[in-house]
Amino acid sequence: MASLPYADVDFSLRALSSRAEGFGRFSIGGLHGPLYFVTTLADDGPGSLREGCRKQEPLWIVFEVSGTIHLSSYLSVSSYKTIDGRGQRVKLTGKGLRLKECEHIIVCNLEFQGGRGHDVDGIQIKPNSRHIWIDRCSLRDYDDGLIDITRQSTDITISRCYFAQHDKTMLIGADPSHVGDRCIRVTIHHCFFDGTRQRQPRLRFGKVHLYNNYTRNWGIYAVCASVESQIYSQCNIYEAGNKKKTFEYYTEKAADREEAKSGFIRSEGDLFLNGAQPCTLTGFSQECMFHPSEFYPHWTMEAASDSLKTILQILTGWQSIHRPEEQAQAVTV
Template identity: 35%
Template structure:
């Protein structure tokens, strides 16, 4: 992954010093000093009861997040971290972030804003990068951590590359937090969330993911089952809800970098860096799968970078807000869809490729214009560079946009600084991240 410079100067500090962060915690944190009741130097686990699959919730009511509602003290901020990105400004400037890791859970925005992850659980320290047994995982491994029944905030003891033997099947109420170390999941099957909820994935690299399967894989302390061949996605959501993916670097997977299908909803993908891939992000299963009509997803503050071809994202049926992202490369199109999705594009920067036949940001798949001209697709405050253009459709004042709007966009002129550090961050203990 490319490392982006920090766009810092006095002007940006003055402009953004008044920005605020919303804190939405309603319950006190559990002790941050214990890992399953042991010292933080230990990484042990315990078996517990299984949880049942949870069906996705219905449409979430529109909620415009106000970043003025809970003013924060910004006097200690430096211009390198007070960028105007509401997620980052909520936690990144705290030099004691390592002791306050769970504060991250209060910083989510968009439709995945209620994903608490492991906020109300203990810490689990991954000390072992191996993945030798998908049915009886070794304590101290990532697989052992993610299958536990209780909420857990999962961190890492050192830099590591984890080559998974089979899909990593996550259980509900888990946070994977890679801050402070260089953590890669790569060169094997990757992350799957199937009928689970309340997942946060932050600060890791996911790349070169491959299919696996025709094998037994454990999904909880009390259940394992037969898995057929997987697609080779980087991050896969199947009937999952309340999921937040933030500051993740994704590249070069066999199928999609991030796919959400089969009734998944209440999703936010933010501050992530996508590179070197064809079919980047799929949201919704198929034109015929009408259960995805309740899907709501927020795509915000991401950088869609070099080597990308299409699907940033490709949507069906549901309601999708695409806010303050930086699109610096596509070869076919940026945003596509079928089956009448609602697309609400706000404050993005779209830089078209040199190809004169690929300037259109949008693509309606396999649908005649007299059918898609009623689909609600709009562009508000977007910045178009190098001949890029967005083809709108539908009713400009449609009520559908209320179901695809939770985040008030910043000016598209500021996208560069707000997304400059997209992807996994090189955080170091004792200093602002």
């Protein structure tokens, strides 16, 4: 049977810190801060999630309540925070999280559903944010993206998340005018894209490593590479529905270049099911493509298989798991 990485982190609360794989592996979240207990589902005020996220000191945020938090505006998260939903079932709706000019953020075991309004994403990472890890979250039904990573935000890992009931799932790289997005580096692994229509992800400029993800029944394409981007697709499962094109290439012109260019996708060990068509780019030189080993020494990966597909349908997204024990004192709110 297939297995998932870092299965041991739930034995101790802060064992989660620094256990990300890939580009976001250095994220420590609120490792060196006290516990902050969310004791209310209110949008703001004492004991609220918003109150904890705005505090400037490192915090490990945990929940004493389950239920839905309706956000009337984006919830901005300051640096060195862990938002740890283990032990409860907490859903964010109305708006989403905004990670703006921050670093060392871990978001684990939350649900995001029903975000409304122009430019409303489930998790919006921009600008200039880094060392981010989004783990075991369920995201669906937002008016814009589920996760957007733009404006020179980098060193990010998205892992074991579940995506459903959505159109433009994940945009990485804002538009061809933002040439600073060449610095973007993102790892996406062990995620389940369940019938989302497109952008699993769509990338401009940056580098993305995809491995051991399961994407099925997309509506336009599974993965898109645009202007100068590099996507390393490794041991993923792509199962087509009515639309068979797995990889798409859009040609755009960077603001500081004369010639319009597409991006590149390298597929290695991927499993294509139900007539899924890889649509590899002709004339592509492998010398243009980065290799993950240039940036991190190891990652937990196995061959794409039926057993991997089965376990990704069960163990992605929000999980009903206990919150591990912790001896630290809570902050006063």
